[in-house]
Amino acid sequence: MAQTANPTFLRPVSEPEADPGKAITFSAPLALDCGRTLSPFTIAYMTYGTLNAARSNAILICHALTGDQFAASRHPLTGKPGWWDIMVGPGKPIDTNRFFVICTNVIGGCMGSTGPASINPATGKSYGLDFPVVTIRDMVRAQAALIDALGIEKLLSVTGGSMGGMQVLQWAASYPERVANAMPIATAARHSAQNIAFHEVGRQAIMADPDWKGGAYDAAQPGKGLAVARMAAHITYLSEAALQRKFGRELQDRDQISFGFGQDFQVESYLHHQGMTFVDRFDANSYLYITRAMDYFDLAGDYGGVLADAFRNTKARFCLISFTSDWLFPTPENKRIAHALNATAANVSFVEIESDKGHDAFLLDEPEMLGTVRGFMNAAATASGIR
Template identity: 80%
Template sequence: MAEPATPRFLRPLAAPGAELGHAITFDAPLGLDAGRSIAPWTCAYMTYGSLNAARSNAVLVCHALTGDQFVIGRHPVTGKPGWWTSMVGPGKPIDTERFFVICANVVGGCMGSSGPAETDPRTGQPYGLDFPLVTVRDMVRAQAALLDALGIEKLLCVTGGSMGGMQVLQWAASYPDRVVSAMPIATAARHSAQNIAFHEVGRQAIMADPDWRGGRYAAEGTQPSKGLAVARMAAHITYLSEAALQRKFGRELQDRAEISFRFAPDFQVESYLHYQGSSFVDRFDANSYLYITRAMDYFDLAADYGGTLAEAFRGARTRFCIVSFTSDWLFPTPENKRIAHALNAAAATVSFVEIESDRGHDAFLLDEPELFAAARGFLNSVAQSVGA
């Protein structure tokens, strides 16, 4: 295994001065659930804070579908702040002055880790659809290999929202002895039919774009930007709530006093979605979007344990804190509560917090003081219990 290097980014850097993080390339193959393996493969990651002498203060943050390893600080590709600056940082609930925070770009991603946009070492061409399908368990397996390489045996906490929360659950199920505590947020132990349906709309939008070229757009010098933007627009609606959209935009018109009787965006909510779509394509790879949404669709933790979710956590000594938000209809409270009940049935130590918010699924990324109080209290008590 090579020493950590600087990751290679497929997109132009908007903020070349920003910290680029690290990447480790593994020669040993990464076996995948699809029955194939990739080798050599790369894991790009960021760390924040410092590991203590006992190596007992490591916190793994798992990112969501369109997130990446740049949790805080300036993002090298977008130039914008990281996606979880409200939760992570000096003095924040996940305090980087106290904890060593690690976040890795998931396998299948497009921010330096091996994925469909990276070069296939066998052909010298981008993988495209030749990249094997990945699962949430594959993502976690890759992270475990990274931690082995970093010499970190135990994680004080694994946390993340949405698909990040799925990885948290998978971590607790796959590596119970390595996970002291787990804080899955706004997530589910299986992707619902409705969520699979939304993902399929997004994938079809990408694949319907003539510039997608059967996934070979990189080799052919095109970009399915329109399709990816539509996928993002549709998905973005699911991250918000009806109330939040109404409060933010209502029926307000954009840059005009009257409706135009044309199909150009009249409403503010339309131009907002257009902006979300067009800014997304500058930082995300369309094929990665296909792969990662598929990984989420395939996630069904109970299925790996004979259909009983509690079995996934049998004998767990990991402490859990599960968080949901009242207006999240993508990963609603009952899905999160189902995890809490399964943990109860497995006699695990579990807290469950439902936070009042009208901001939908995205609430986990936003300024939610109750979330911060719960996370702070939970992490404090876990850290105290192990003397970290």
């Protein structure tokens, strides 16, 4: 049994005009990799476009670490455009005039899906650290429950970048018969030691903030710690070249260095801004849980260490995209996926796109990426007989 309602957000809505989307609550428990279950559980989601009569034109978009379901519409809390506005919409590469696009907030998130800030029915208070540690596979299980509830048997495509790409790979492995076309972007089949290390720095910054209170904070979240976590992470999303080009050694609102520890440099001011605005829209405990889910991701590990075996049953067409300056999910990690797919003789395309914008390139106006996605989605539609 499932019930649909308006989603509940942690922060007040600043844009009453923005579509808040829907939230579906399942009473059947969600079995998690850690051995525990989540019951009830809620998935907040947005849809764009119209599902056709054959229910064959659905595309699931999976968001990255700090993304949410508002891929292609104004964010109700921040008022900002959708995080993949450049990619999804009428006439865009993922064309909502043709396709029915679904984007969910992941389980463990903080935009209306069940996460550590949700009320634990056993105590009547927020879960905090009582929330079970979730995995990428758990996120995908929860999405599959939604796709079932929407009456969609097979997705025309599943796509997403970064952690979204991990979910795409997990979809292909867990539900090979339900994915016709998979497009993981700037991702990896396992989180690297360097990436786990960066995540640990972020988590320690949160947990070192006295406002964290062992995860049992109420209204005042550990904003300083969360902001530092975001600042450190944000550096990894860019490239040295992009930082240099954007900021160089330019000073912020001053003509000379201050011989102090204020924000002398523009790059410092930029990072502080990134940290501050992030705290306004994200939950610190969610950050702990979702980074952990990424750390634990090792798709080959679930298949005896052989990545190719994860894709043994897939009939999906794959298109992988990486960016030359992405050092968080570098080309070799993406190519490793392509090689594993090759070993199963799967139908796979791979493109490395020249960009100096680092990992974040997948969110930006990269014409070659947009062209590749458009071409792949058009070919997918043609192969499935969608006009």
